[in-house]
Amino acid sequence: MENMASIVAIGAAGLLGLYILSLLFGSFRQQARLARHYEEQSTLFRARAESLLKVRAEEIEKTQNTWSGFRKFEVAEKINEIPDCHSIYLKPHDGRPLPPFEPGQFLTFKFLVPDHTGDVIRCYSLSDAPGRDYYRITVKKVPPPRGKPEIPPGLSSTFVNEVLNKGDIIDVRAPNGGFYLKRQHRRPVVLIGGGVGITPVLSMLNYICEHEPDRETWFFFGAPNKSQHIMKAHLRQIAADNPNVRMNICYSDPTDDDVLGEDYDHHARVSVELFKKLLPSNNFEYYFCGPPPMMNSLDADLKAWGVPEADIHYEAFGPASVKKAPPPAPVDGATPAAGIAVTFAKSGKTIEWTPAIGTLLDLAEANGVDIASGCRAGSCGTCLTAVLDGEVGYATPPDAAIENGSCLACVGAPKGPVKIDA
Numbered sequence: 001m002e003n004m005a006s007i008v009a010i011g012a013a014g015l016l017g018l019y020i021l022s023l024l025f026g027s028f029r030q031q032a033r034l035a036r037h038y039e040e041q042s043t044l045f046r047a048r049a050e051s052l053l054k055v056r057a058e059e060i061e062k063t064q065n066t067w068s069g070f071r072k073f074e075v076a077e078k079i080n081e082i083p084d085c086h087s088i089y090l091k092p093h094d095g096r097p098l099p100p101f102e103p104g105q106f107l108t109f110k111f112l113v114p115d116h117t118g119d120v121i122r123c124y125s126l127s128d129a130p131g132r133d134y135y136r137i138t139v140k141k142v143p144p145p146r147g148k149p150e151i152p153p154g155l156s157s158t159f160v161n162e163v164l165n166k167g168d169i170i171d172v173r174a175p176n177g178g179f180y181l182k183r184q185h186r187r188p189v190v191l192i193g194g195g196v197g198i199t200p201v202l203s204m205l206n207y208i209c210e211h212e213p214d215r216e217t218w219f220f221f222g223a224p225n226k227s228q229h230i231m232k233a234h235l236r237q238i239a240a241d242n243p244n245v246r247m248n249i250c251y252s253d254p255t256d257d258d259v260l261g262e263d264y265d266h267h268a269r270v271s272v273e274l275f276k277k278l279l280p281s282n283n284f285e286y287y288f289c290g291p292p293p294m295m296n297s298l299d300a301d302l303k304a305w306g307v308p309e310a311d312i313h314y315e316a317f318g319p320a321s322v323k324k325a326p327p328p329a330p331v332d333g334a335t336p337a338a339g340i341a342v343t344f345a346k347s348g349k350t351i352e353w354t355p356a357i358g359t360l361l362d363l364a365e366a367n368g369v370d371i372a373s374g375c376r377a378g379s380c381g382t383c384l385t386a387v388l389d390g391e392v393g394y395a396t397p398p399d400a401a402i403e404n405g406s407c408l409a410c411v412g413a414p415k416g417p418v419k420i421d422a
């Protein structure tokens with residue numbers, strides 16, 4: 001009986017010991033878990049605080065170094081990229097620092113083109129990452145419309161490619177635009193450039209490689225073949241140096257000279273069909289810029305694939321290249337009524353506007369009313385005109401700031417009878 005009692009006592013003591021040990025180890029484990037948790041939290045907090053401080057410092061730098069109106073820049077370098085396409089490196093003539101910009105934004109230029117009366121105002125995207133001591137743009141000469149060789153090629157793109165030289169001084173407005181990489185999102189991205197539309201997404205790509213090397217990035221570039229493969233060597237280098245970047249070069253019309261797997265990766269146009277084959281899911285932020293057919297199909301097909309509108313970002317280089325703007329899409333979601341009276345106060349003309357006419361600028365030009373214009377894409381702000389009565393609407397919010405009581409005639413359409421100061 002005594003033996004039994006002592007066995008029970010020893011067993012109980014052993015169990016108690018094990019229990020205490022397990023409590024001790026358990027609490028060690030728990031403490032270790034807690035310590036890990038606090039460390040992770042403080043690393044996260046530090047990263048967030050650092051990134052907020054960086055953003056704040058950039059904001060201050062931007063405010064200190066930005067400028068209003070036009071500033072003189074010198075052409076520091078002019079590099080031929082592909083036939084009829086040059087990169088222009090610009091340095092401020094006053095030697096003062098450059099403000100940072102968001103990757104994807106553009107500059108607005110005022111050119112004095114020989115044999116052309118009046119200023120030529122055009123926008124060109126910054127094609128390199130921010131943070132350099134120069135700004136870079138890359139401009140492709142726009143040929144005459146197909147089948148109309150009698151019409152001269154694009155004014156400013158010909159000037160930049162054929163006349164502008166190293167050492168020339170030009171007028172430039174500060175970086176602007178709402179199409180830019182959402183830097184703080186850190187979500188995986190798909191960047192897509194078609195032809196010279198590569199410029200804004202190249203700025204984003206260069207930025208990601210330098211500052212967000214862990215951000216999953218799929219890059220698609222579309223061109224007919226090697227002859228139009230802008231920045232070929234640079235893109236290849238990026239792909240080699242950055243494991244987070246998946247480079248996909250698409251040639252729609254390769255020549256016998258083009259080598260699959262070497263010059264290009266896909267004999268295809270850039271399309272959502274291709275994304276479905278390559279991307280692990282549709283869960284990305286998409287940024288694209290290129291010719292209108294590519295943009296239209298990507299926009300529609302991404303939505304049809306279930307990509308939320310908030311994840312689709314694009315930049316159109318504007319209807320300047322087609323001269324006549326397409327009629328604006330329904331204003332504020334409603335189809336505009338036909339036959340709206342537009343009064344041009346200074347010219348003393350009242351003219352019926354219908355959607356088929358296009359924008360207020362198209363209406364003015366077709367009826368001999370003078371409104372100064374530049375990009376014809378709502379980007380440069382040259383056509384800002386006071387609205388004296390009524391309301392003007394936009395198919396999509398324009399990039400340029402619209403002062404209270406004014407409108408951007410190049411992308412605006414009347415919502416009802418309007419009177420504008422032109």
Ligand SMILES: Cc1cc2nc3c(=O)[nH]c(=O)nc-3n(C[C@H](O)[C@H](O)[C@H](O)COP(=O)(O)OP(=O)(O)OC[C@H]3O[C@@H](n4cnc5c(N)ncnc54)[C@H](O)[C@@H]3O)c2cc1C
Pocket residue numbers: 106122123124125126137138139140141142143144145151152153154155156157158177196199200315316317318320321322323375377379
């Ligand atoms: C935000 C933004 C960013 C941009 N970024 C870039 C960029 O990075 N790189 C780039 O290369 N471009 C870019 N562009 C496009 C650029 O701004 C110009 O639109 C483009 O260079 C064409 O301008 P242009 O003066 O050469 O052509 P325009 O003189 O405007 O001519 C355009 C077309 O009209 C034709 N044309 C001329 N006269 C007539 C006529 N009487 N009748 C019919 N047709 C006529 C011309 O032959 C030409 O085909 C961007 C545009 C925007 C809005």
